[in-house]
Amino acid sequence: MLNNFLQNLPFMTPQRAQLVMDAFVPLVKSGFMVSVPLALASFVFGMMIATAVALVRVMPRGGWLHRMVLAILKVYISIIRGTPMVVQLAIVFYGLPAMNVFIDPIPAAIIG
Secondary structure, three states: OHHHHHHOOOOOOHHHHHHHHHHHHHHHHHHHHHHHHHHHHHHHHHHHHHHHHHHHHHOOOOOHHHHHHHHHHHHHHHHHHHOOHHHHHHHHHHHHHHOOOOOOHHHHHHHO
């Protein structure tokens, strides 16, 4: 389908279309092999954090420890909601190494 589309372009010859397909398909496959597991891991990690935060927030009001945890969670929620995702990723990728905390790119993307 994509090959037919490419061949119908006025500046594309069949040889060029095949060259583009030979280069494009492996790139898309390798991108899926990274993006899909990354998205699934981020979803699971985010759901675990969201469930823990929600459970703490709906618990009956307790003593000073519960109030302190609620205050920390409110700050966490306001920071996460108040900053763009790209800024959070930049902090994880560039800010942590500046503080001598080094993380591989995939776990950093999951955390960010």
